[in-house]
Amino acid sequence: MLFIEDGAPVIVQGMTGHQGMTHTARMLRAGTNIVGGVNPRKAGATVTFPGAKGEKDADIPVFATCSEARNATGAKASVVFVPPRFAKDAVVEAVEAGIELVVVITEGIPVADSAYFVELALQKGVRIIGPNCPGLITLGDPGVNLGIIPDGIVGRGPLGLVSKSGTLTYQLMGELSDIGFTACLGAGGDPIVGTTLLEALEAFEADPNTKAVMMIGEIGGFAEQEAAAWAKEHMTKPVVAYIAGFTAPEGKQMGHAGAIVSGGKGTAQDKKNALEAAGIPVGKTPGQAAQLMRDVLDKANIA
Amino acid sequence: MDLYEYQARELLEEQDIPTPGAIFAQNSHEVAEAADKIGYPCVIKAQVKIGHRGQAGGVKIAHNRDEAILESEAILPMTIHGHKVSGVLVAEAKNILHEYYVSISVDRTSRDFDVLATANGGTEVEEIAKEHPESVKRLHIEALGDFDLEAATKMAESIGFYHADVDQAAQILLKMWRCFKENDATLVEINPLAKIGDPDDESTKQLCALDAKISLDDNAAFRHGGWTRFVDPIVPDPFEQKAREHGLHYVHLRGEVGVIGNGAGLVMSSLDAVSGAGEEQGTGIKPANFLDIGGGASAAVMAGSLEIVLSDPQVESVFINVYGGITSCVEVANGILEAVKTLGSSKPIVVRFDGNAAAEGLHILAEANNPIIHVSQTMEGAAQKAAQLAAEAVGSKEVR
Numbered sequence: 135m136l137f138i139e140d141g142a143p144v145i146v147q148g149m150t151g152h153q154g155m156t157h158t159a160r161m162l163r164a165g166t167n168i169v170g171g172v173n174p175r176k177a178g179a180t181v182t183f184p185g186a187k188g189e190k191d192a193d194i195p196v197f198a199t200c201s202e203a204r205n206a207t208g209a210k211a212s213v214v215f216v217p218p219r220f221a222k223d224a225v226v227e228a229v230e231a232g233i234e235l236v237v238v239i240t241e242g243i244p245v246a247d248s249a250y251f252v253e254l255a256l257q258k259g260v261r262i263i264g265p266n267c268p269g270l271i272t273l274g275d276p277g278v279n280l281g282i283i284p285d286g287i288v289g290r291g292p293l294g295l296v297s298k299s300g301t302l303t304y305q306l307m308g309e310l311s312d313i314g315f316t317a318c319l320g321a322g323g324d325p326i327v328g329t330t331l332l333e334a335l336e337a338f339e340a341d342p343n344t345k346a347v348m349m350i351g352e353i354g355g356f357a358e359q360e361a362a363a364w365a366k367e368h369m370t371k372p373v374v375a376y377i378a379g380f381t382a383p384e385g386k387q388m389g390h391a392g393a394i395v396s397g398g399k400g401t402a403q404d405k406k407n408a409l410e411a412a413g414i415p416v417g418k419t420p421g422q423a424a425q426l427m428r429d430v431l432d433k434a435n436i437a
Numbered sequence: 438m439d440l441y442e443y444q445a446r447e448l449l450e451e452q453d454i455p456t457p458g459a460i461f462a463q464n465s466h467e468v469a470e471a472a473d474k475i476g477y478p479c480v481i482k483a484q485v486k487i488g489h490r491g492q493a494g495g496v497k498i499a500h501n502r503d504e505a506i507l508e509s510e511a512i513l514p515m516t517i518h519g520h521k522v523s524g525v526l527v528a529e530a531k532n533i534l535h536e537y538y539v540s541i542s543v544d545r546t547s548r549d550f551d552v553l554a555t556a557n558g559g560t561e562v563e564e565i566a567k568e569h570p571e572s573v574k575r576l577h578i579e580a581l582g583d584f585d586l587e588a589a590t591k592m593a594e595s596i597g598f599y600h601a602d603v604d605q606a607a608q609i610l611l612k613m614w615r616c617f618k619e620n621d622a623t624l625v626e627i628n629p630l631a632k633i634g635d636p637d638d639e640s641t642k643q644l645c646a647l648d649a650k651i652s653l654d655d656n657a658a659f660r661h662g663g664w665t666r667f668v669d670p671i672v673p674d675p676f677e678q679k680a681r682e683h684g685l686h687y688v689h690l691r692g693e694v695g696v697i698g699n700g701a702g703l704v705m706s707s708l709d710a711v712s713g714a715g716e717e718q719g720t721g722i723k724p725a726n727f728l729d730i731g732g733g734a735s736a737a738v739m740a741g742s743l744e745i746v747l748s749d750p751q752v753e754s755v756f757i758n759v760y761g762g763i764t765s766c767v768e769v770a771n772g773i774l775e776a777v778k779t780l781g782s783s784k785p786i787v788v789r790f791d792g793n794a795a796a797e798g799l800h801i802l803a804e805a806n807n808p809i810i811h812v813s814q815t816m817e818g819a820a821q822k823a824a825q826l827a828a829e830a831v832g833s834k835e836v837r
Contacts, residue, residue, distance in 0.1 A: 156763075242656050243656060249543070283762070284792060302703050305791070323702070355546075380709045387655075388688060389705070419706070419817050420706060
């Protein structure tokens with residue numbers, strides 16, 4: 135099982151909000167087994183998503199709490215669209231209710247709150263993905279779409295993908311759509327995330343169906359260097375990387391909370407150097423990274 | 438958000454961390470008044486959000502009123518490492534017996550908080566760590582845990598504080614932690630934390646925070662009234678200001694190609710592609726800005742973004758790179774046409790669409806048949822084209 139089993143029951147926290155409604159409909163149409171929403175103020179209601187389950191309508195019950203939802207549905211995963219102000223409580227609630235995988239899409243969560251729920255999840259053996267990420271897509275039969283990654287860009291194939299950026303995830307998925315993926319994971323652009331680039335590599339290394347991994351990094355922190363060091367020691371599968379932000383000026387936050395070069399640390403060049411020193415080729419553009427991946431696959435006789 | 442020293446001091450004082458008497462002043466008249474109040478000698482310190490200001494001449498001692506005025510008149514108009522001085526802090530001069538370094542920060546790697554300290558304070562901690570790595574002590578505060586007197590005392594002992602200083606240092610560490618937590622800081626640094634006083638009189642000796650650096654978590658602004666008390670008195674870049682009013686992520690750079698895209702990573706990647714194209718073409722063309730329209734942007738957001746970018750006189754061409762996820766390329770296309778129509782700008786725009794409704798978006802642009810709008814199939818191709826058009830525009834200006 136890579137991150138989540140096919141057909142696993144999923145709940146959506148913040149389902150009844152605008153974002154939650156839009157993306158729950160999308161996730162349902164992608165074949166995700168969504169079994170409930172959580173909103174204490176709308177508990178007992180049922181939300182209908184017209185034509186979202188094949189041709190039929192999907193009627194999704196709303197529960198007051200995660201544990202109520204889990205007891206009623208056996209939910210194994212939760213997708214969180216709750217606004218930043220309430221996100222910490224929502225994620226803590228999911229972790230404590232025994233949800234195994236919590237995907238946090240919300241952007242703008244204070245780092246102290248993320249640190250708290252990430253540590254709690256690590257203690258309880260729960261995997262968090264995000265926050266400030268596009269989510270997770272697995273390409274099974276039918277696969278699971280948790281978050282906001284568009285469905286239908288790619289089909290199943292031998293590649294794994296992990297990325298700090300949403301649209302660059304889609305970009306590389308598009309570039310390599312003819313080869314296909316086992317799973318694409320948006321790690322998130324915040325300083326503290328539940329699943330790091332390194333931890334995603336660990337999961338792809340352990341998955342027998344993944345044969346090579348595309349890793350997309352950006353300025354800020356040391357996640358790429360740490361992933362490179364780990365890959366050098368432990369990874370038997372080839373990794374190709376792309377790093378964004380070579381032209382980012384010092385001390386300026388580039389959109390993502392975590393994307394900042396400070397005190398000369400966290401530059402794209404440092405990351406590229408560390409990756410290349412670990413034998414991981416780094417593309418200059420997304421297109422070139424995709425080409426490097428094709429070369430690697432050819433050389434290793436994959437796909 | 439990084440704070441100025443005078444703002445950071447306020448937060449330390451709120452926790453009863455000892456600091457020297459000091460007054461913030463923005464002109465030489467205010468400086469004279471402040472210096473008289475503080476007494477002589479006093480220190481005149483440039484307020485800038487960048488390190489190494491001392492080496493740049495931004496910190497001076499004044500022994501009397503005339504010196505205070507003279508020094509401040511030299512410092513106030515300064516720009517230090519690209520940062521304009523916002524004022525000066527007039528502070529009591531202290532007799533320093535020893536300098537320590539202490540900080541608490543978010544540790545992205547261990548995903549918790551990091552207390553860092555050394556008895557070799559005074560300079561930047563990176564330099565201390567290079568020269569005396571053994572002297573730098575480190576302690577993690579777990580995100581679910583807390584930092585208590587016992588841990589703080591142990592830390593103070595390990596750094597090398599002696600006797601009575603241990604208790605005072607432990608109290609200061611605890612207060613720093615409180616300051617860090619209560620204010621949603623990402624960094625609270627005191628450097629130097631100085632032992633001050635008369636070397637011959639034990640009773641006058643104490644620890645005092647002579648300089649401080651604090652960064653606050655922008656994402657936590659909702660818990661702190663939007664941090665209005667720390668709003669920068671310096672008017673920021675007018676383009677960055679305008680983008681902020683529109684709720685857009687914008688960073689002003691110094692090149693010729695305006696860049697607009699959706700998603701921080703894709704926009705950063707687009708900047709790199711423009712720089713790369715400028716290098717390859719031998720023109721040195723660079724991006725003029727970073728502008729992320731975010732997810733699910735409407736035609737109005739796109740039009741507003743293009744208006745900001747085109748109002749920048751250094752922009753010679755614009756590169757719009759959108760991978761439609763939530764964002765529909767139809768909305769983006771309509772926004773582009775709307776802005777071009779209202780602004781009447783003749784600067785070339787190179788568009789690359791992919792993903793959600795890309796074909797429909799490109800169709801709308803083709804129908805409009807506007808000669809300033811160019812379309813490219815790949816982002817690399819679009820970056821090349823935008824860089825080339827910008828270089829041509831720069832070239833024709835030089836000819837004229």
